[in-house]
Every structure is written in structure tokens, then in C-alpha cells.
Amino acid sequence: MKQSEMLLPTLKETPADAEIKSHQLLVRAGYIRQIASGIYSFLPIGKRILRKVEDVVREEMEKIGAHEMMMPALQPSELWKESSRWSTFGSELMRIDDRNNREFALGATHEEVITSIVRDEIKSYKRLPLLVFQIQNKFRDEARPRFGLLRGREFLMKDAYSFDDSFESLDKSYDKMFQAYTNIFTRLGLNFRAVIADSGAMGGKDTHEFMVLSEVGEDVIAYSDTSQYAANIEMAPVIREYKKSGDEPKEMSKVETPEQRTMKDVADFLGHELKEGLKAIMFKVDERFVMAVTRGDHEVNDVKLKNLYSAGIVELASEADTKRLMGTGFGSLGPVGVSEEVEVVADFAVEALQNVSCGANEDGFHLRNVTPGIDFQPSQYADLRFIEEGDPSPDGQGTIKFARGIEVGHVFKLGTFYAEHMNAQFLDDQGKAQTMVMGSYGIGVSRTLAALVEQNHDDRGITWPANIAPFQVHLLSMNPKKAEQADLADKLNAQLEEAGIEVLYDDRKERAGVKFADSDLIGIPLRITVGKRAADGIVELKERVSGEQQEIEASQVIEQVKTWYKH
């Protein structure tokens, strides 16, 4: 493909709004252009590499017997109301009225549409299990679109859905999909982990996220330094392993703590460590108010709080509600003497504490020598805190470390949530009506592209791995004005194409420095340069990643390229 005929604009400067490498490089190397916040066009080379990722995904989906289909982006609100998501999805769901004022959602996912189709068409257990997928643009009106393709508002997604006649059968569909995802990200050469994730409010059971390890990832993964255990930090349970000090409980007393605003301030002022104080935070859990109490050095995990109450929405209580209920602001909250309107729950770690300090529910005052169980009684102790590095791994093997990850895939046992809401039933082999059991499986295809670049770049540009590059060879003619260079390059281009090798041919009348810089930026694994020694039939072959280069005879190019790609 001739570069001179291609819309492949490169930039020397890093775009001001691009904070991370994949965003910077995909824009600079001419793969994408922003059209609006979180909305991108894929220029020809970007579309090309995107299709290659798509092809890997499609192949692995087909291997496990999933069939491709295509559902519309415009989805009638009636379907979303049936599933209840019209109200629960919130403002990320884009909504549009047609000319007759009928409401539609712009597809964020397609559970509702596929469930409505399967409900209408599948009546018998004989037609189950069923596995379908599609690869298509999705729409989510993110509050803060950022990081280029990592968090966009219109993005390419592979979504798949399974329908089974039992939970046991769902387990099999899920395992197949899990394996396919493992194959996909392995084939793409990504360094990733499948981590246990939050199944959220949708009544689902197992769920895993596929995380590409990367500094710029928005999620934190807790993993064992010894075993395969890995979980989203929100999901990792903390093993209940706290020992009491054995000290005698002392008498609680109130002390003035003027101007001490943070936990750290108070601990320093009172002369103890952070972990010798209690942290109390007021939440609104659906309609009730809950004070969550942890050790001063621990952090409340609101997902655990949500799961504890099987709640729909957990949010921080407002300062106004807090003042009304507790008579004080956020800075002096504590679990002692709390009104019945507020439920106090405490983390397991709190149960082991004695003679600690906490807010006195009075501005500028704290309590000392507070002992849980004596000075206050929580409604229950539970696993409420985030796991931390150094904690024992929940599977009992090794200790926990943290890494950051980019979520590129998600497999989810939905169970009967949608099927029940939307009445998707089938007749079993006894002729009895049963509810279908579903799974939902997503891959962020455009996000995966960004993750690939995060893991494959250097100072000069992108470094595509051999198995997933937009082209296999970048052919450069150094000085196309010289006939012998132009002729040899033209000939090599034709030969490479003839041999079925994907070649990008830089035939532009540009300076050598520009061509080399652009080539490094674009990142094709092998570069062949036709330069001064063209007259002798000698060209240069260079590896993008290692930088190794050698002069070879032009007649050897095809063979060398093929050999290189076989390794």
C-alpha cells in the first residue's frame, strides 16, 4: 500500500490533551483522530489494526461455537423498562426520541435486545445452549471521557450472550468463554490477568475481569505473590486474622482536639499511631443511614458495604444529613452514642481493638480509651475494608501485592436476572416451563488496541508485536527522485504484495529523517530501506524492537521476511 496515497498524517508534537502513551502515539502516528470528547475516528491504518484485533476475537468466538449476529444501536425504551435498566443505568445511557416521540436507548450493551429475540424464538430445551456474539460500536456517555481509546463514549466492543437451560450448563458456557478470552489475549501477546470481579446489583454470580497489566490502568488488582489468585481490589475478601492486645480496657474520656482536621492530625495531636484510632464514615445505603467504622489506617470498601446490605445504591451521606443525624460534621464522627436512626457496622479489625480514640460527635472533640463492645456496640462486625499489600492472600497462599490493570474483557454469569424480568422461558424435557439462565461476555476491542500500545512502545513510537501489526513490512525508498532507488523499491513492493506479505510502502518525496522517524512512530516490526546501495541490489533490513539491522540482497527480501515471521 502506497503511503503517498494514504490518509496517514503523523505529528511531531504530542497532543496537549493526551496524557498517556497509547493516546499520544495512536494520534501522533496517524491511527486515530478525535472528533469530540471521547469520540474518535479510526484513520486507515487504525482501522486496519482494529480489524486484526477483531479477527482474532472473531476466530476464537467461532472456535467455541458462538455465532456472529448484528443487533441495532437504536433500542426501544420498552425493552429497557422491562429489564429495569431504563431507570438504573443512569446518565451513561444515551437516550433519543424519534420523530414520533418514541424513546430509544443508544445501545450501551445488548442484553435486552438479545433476550427479547431469544424469548420470542426459542421455546424448547432442544435449542439450548445458545451462544451468540457481535462486534459493534457501543455508546456510553461517560462523565469523564479520557485517555484516548481507554475511556471513550463511542467504542468498538465484542459482546456475547449465552442462554442455557440450567446453572450447570451456564457454568460450561462460562468456562468455554473464559478459555476463549484467555486465548484471545494470549494470542495478542498481552500480559494480563483474569481477576475476580464484582458481580454488582444484577443478581449475577461468578464474574471475572480480564486485566492488562499497566501503570495507566484505572483498576487496582490484588494478587498473590505465590498463587494464581487475583481479584479486583474491590472484591478481594480480607481474612479475619486479628489478635487482641490483651490490655485492660480503660475508662473512656473526652478530649479537646482543636483545629485537628484529618485522622493523621488527630493521631499526631493525641500521640498515637493511625491504627490506634477509629475511622467513622456515614453512608446512605439505599434509604437507610449507616456509619461504617474501620481501624484508622484502613479504608472502607463501599462495594463490600453494598454487598453486605444487598443494596442498590451506596453513597456518602451529605454533610447536611450528617449534621442533622449526628449533630456534627464529618471531622468529629464516632460510633459512641449514636441515635437509633443510624446503624453502626464495624470492620472485623475493629473487634480486636482496645483503648483507641475516635470522634466525639461534637466539633473539636474526640474520645480516648474507647473499647468496642464496651463503649459502643455495632449492629454487626463484617469484612468492610479494602485489602492491602502485605495482607495474607484470601486463598491462604502467599501475601497480597498490587498492580494496576486496564479492563479489556469481562465475563459474567448473569443468571436469571434478565430472563425473569423479560419472561424468557423454555419448556424442559418434561414439558415444564423454566427460566433461561444467561451469561454476558464483553471485550473492549478499541480499548484492547490502546492496551496493546501501552505494552508495546518505546521512546520513538509504537512497537507492534509480530503477530498483531497493521503491516508486516515497512518499505522505505530513501530518495524516490533517484531512478534506481524508486525502481528497486517499486519492484520490491510489487514482489512483497505478490508474495502475500502486507507492506506499507513509503514512496513519499520526503527527507530520509522524516521517513525514518515516521517509520519508528508507526511501529511496523520489520523495515526495509532502499537507499544508496540500490544500484548494487543491496537494501537494509531492520527490526523495529531490537533495532538490529543488516544489509541484504534485494533478491533475499521475501525469504528473509518470511523466515523472520515464522519464528
Add this chain to the structure above:
Amino acid sequence: MKQSEMLLPTLKETPADAEIKSHQLLVRAGYIRQIASGIYSFLPIGKRILRKVEDVVREEMEKIGAHEMMMPALQPSELWKESSRWSTFGSELMRIDDRNNREFALGATHEEVITSIVRDEIKSYKRLPLLVFQIQNKFRDEARPRFGLLRGREFLMKDAYSFDDSFESLDKSYDKMFQAYTNIFTRLGLNFRAVIADSGAMGGKDTHEFMVLSEVGEDVIAYSDTSQYAANIEMAPVIREYKKSGDEPKEMSKVETPEQRTMKDVADFLGHELKEGLKAIMFKVDERFVMAVTRGDHEVNDVKLKNLYSAGIVELASEADTKRLMGTGFGSLGPVGVSEEVEVVADFAVEALQNVSCGANEDGFHLRNVTPGIDFQPSQYADLRFIEEGDPSPDGQGTIKFARGIEVGHVFKLGTFYAEHMNAQFLDDQGKAQTMVMGSYGIGVSRTLAALVEQNHDDRGITWPANIAPFQVHLLSMNPKKAEQADLADKLNAQLEEAGIEVLYDDRKERAGVKFADSDLIGIPLRITVGKRAADGIVELKERVSGEQQEIEASQVIEQVKTWYKH
């Protein structure tokens, strides 16, 4: 692919809302399902055939050096305001606000987006010409979605755009695209015509529509019975070939025509032929009022009127405006004694008339013996009427016939409309700023699928042509409960797949009659039935279109199929 594992629901009954064959058959045979009016899901076999059409389109686009890209569906209104289409596109353009109340259009086409990209990235004549395309869902809020995939609101489209440095260069890009379109529709085996079409208000020049000939087409094509001439009926000029009768003009007189409402009523009442009367219709052409006068048996072509005035909007004048300006309603309008507020234009055919009748601009009265040029003087005579069957062909060869067509493609010389509105300029070889010259080229991919079915079906179902079928072979096991049939069918399925032949394998436990009927409905060109003679290694091979069938040895299946497809 095993049919038992596929979402491929067939229907015995014709859906009540499906008026035309392609709609009926694509639904009945399990290719598509409606999600909302004009919005469809493509079930796996539908997606499969759609991809095959897509692949043909993509290949031919790439052959002419067009590069695939992908632009977003969400397009900022700012771009559409720049081009002026935000206001001119009307209610077919779907509009949506994001969470920050920024307005977006849902991509109906992508001229604005691609022009904004090229404007920003291409600065030099050296990077022109440029040819890009994409294959992607488009959104148009049709007032009357109907005919299944023929007129939908979300549909798959290939859109391409060319950017050139001159009109001469645009001609070349256009010709390349025209040839590619011809190749595409020829490869799909469609009976089609490229017809001259209306370039509309966008300042374009040449434009052709590619029409698949079909009774259910919404467009009428005027074509020569002798030459290659073909045009959209709205666009075909009428040759000015009218002879005067030579009669002496008589004196005009007013006659009462009580209760005579239609042209036909009046002609009968006055005892003359339709063509001996004048038809006068009041239009609002942008801001002015125009009375268009034709011979009584002719029809005014409002596209010609629009082009005559280079107008943006031509619509019928309201009855209220007509009464105010003419003192009478629609039924008694005529060109005699018209106030200066109204411009009278007449078709060329009118100039040749003498002693004809027309409305008297007074309810219940007409004028007789009216002679144009004597009793009234139009501001001009022009080609205003629709061409009719029997008219001479505009190219001077043969006479005109009509056919109906489905518009599946459209090539359009946009010229500088968008580039001027959006300031897309480049520097020419003299370093001087010039405006880019554009072309726009569309193919309705999902509509083409419907057109294929309109041209390929019989009483029993779809009859895919050999070169564009969803599968090459439909393999049926008559009675999978019998081991020898199931085993042989399983073996043949594996062998066919191994040989790279696309096979749909009906392994369902259904009655033979159901399987045969479904197979005819789905329409795969070749059917192989494993039945009673399985034990002898004998199967049946049947051609879907001809119905020819023969018994062959199972060991010959691969070879026979391959041979059949080579022809």
C-alpha cells in the same frame, strides 16, 4: 455449522406487516427480526450473508485504492452547522444531546466528519487525490419505514469520499468509483442499471444512481428501448418536439362548469380531450409563488421546477395562499389574468397549443379557446413535465420505456460544496491555496441484500445465486435417530468443513417435511440429503434453483460440490 446450535428460527406464516417478498422471506427464513419500526437485528445467517456482500464491496473498494476507515456515529452539531446541513437535513437527521447538553447528530452520512479530518490533515496537492471508505450503520429517521430492509431507520451502508485537486481529477475518481460499483453489482449477479439522477441542492454536478430492477422499487427509471440511456424519471429531460396545429386562434370565452372538479371532469363536460386543456398548479418556490402550466395530460415535475429556479425548497402552495393570491381554490386555476405577485411558467408543450381550455380563476368557471402567447404570456417556457413512456429518448435513440428500480448505490460529484462551507483548502504546486473538490459514494449494503432476495426467490423461498450464498451446501440428515444416517451425515459434515466448503448441517431432530421446507426457505444453492440409502453410502444431491436431483455416492460429495461451484 450445526443448525441445532444456531439461532435460526423459521416461520411457516408470512408476517402480517411484511408486504414484499424480500421482507417476508428474510423474516420467515430466520435472517432478520424487527426490533422496532425500520430497525432490525441480523440473526447469525443474516449477518453471514451480509458479511459476504460487505466483502465484495470491500474488495472492489480496495482494488481502486480506496482505504477503509471508521468514523463515529456520534457527530457534533458544530460540524453539521458548518456545512449548513444541521438546518437543511430536516427531521430525518436524528439528534441527541449528551449529558452536558452538547448537541450531536447520529451519522446519516459522514461528509462533515471526513471533510473536517481532511481539512485538518491534508495541506498539499502532493497528498491528493485521496479515496476513503467505511462500512457502518447509518441512522435516518424515515417518516414511513417500510419494506423491511428496503427503507429502514438504521441500516448498513458503505460510504466513500474522494478528495481531488481539480474537477478533472474528480472526474477520474468518479469514473473509478463508477466502475467499482458496476463490478460490485455485477459480481452480486444483480440485474441493474446505472441511471442519471438528480444532483439536488448541494451544488453537485454529475450523479448516478445504481438501480436494481424490481417491481417493488420505489423509483421509476426511464430508459431507452434502443440505447444505454437510463435516468431517474425525475431527471430525464423531454425533447422539445411539439408541432402547432395550424388552426386560427379563436376568441376566448368564459363558460360555467358547475361541480366539475377534476381535469377529466372538465374535459368531459366541455367535450374535449385532456390534452386540449391546460393544467395549472401553484407552487411556493423558496419565497416566491409560481404557477406551473402544463398540457392537461402531462404532469409537472417539481425537480425540474426546482432546478429551473435553483431553488432550495419547492412545495405546493397552500389553499389559503392560493385563495388569497388568485381569488379561487385549486380547482379553477388558470394562467389568464394572474396578478404580478405570481410568476407563470409553462412547459414547452404549452407553447404549441391553441384554443384550449383552462380554469377561469373563478370557482365554477373555465375559459375556452385560450391561446398561449395571445391570451396570456408566461414569463418563460421551459422543460417542466415528467417524461412519459413513448416519448423520444433524450439521447435521440429510440423511445422511452419505464421500469421500477431499487436504489442500491449512488455516486455523486459533490464539487466544492462541503469544502467551501468547511474551508477545506490545500496548497497547489504554485503554493497557492485552492479549494478541494469532493465526491461522495454510497451503497446500501443491507438494502442490497433485500434487492438480492427480490431478484432471487421462488414460491418456496430464497434462491441464492452460487456466488453470494450464506453457505455453499445445506446438509440434511433425514432421521438423525438412525445411527447409520447420523454417522454418515456427521462424517460428511466434517469432510465438507475440512475441504473448506461452507456447510450448514441440519442435524435437528425434526420431521423430514420440516427440514425440506426449511431448506427451500433458507435457499442454499446445493442440498445434500442423507436418508434411507445411507447404509449403502448413497446420498441425494439437489440443486435449489433448478430442482434437479440425483443420487450420488457419499465418497463423491466433495468433488461434485467443488465441480458444481467451479461452473
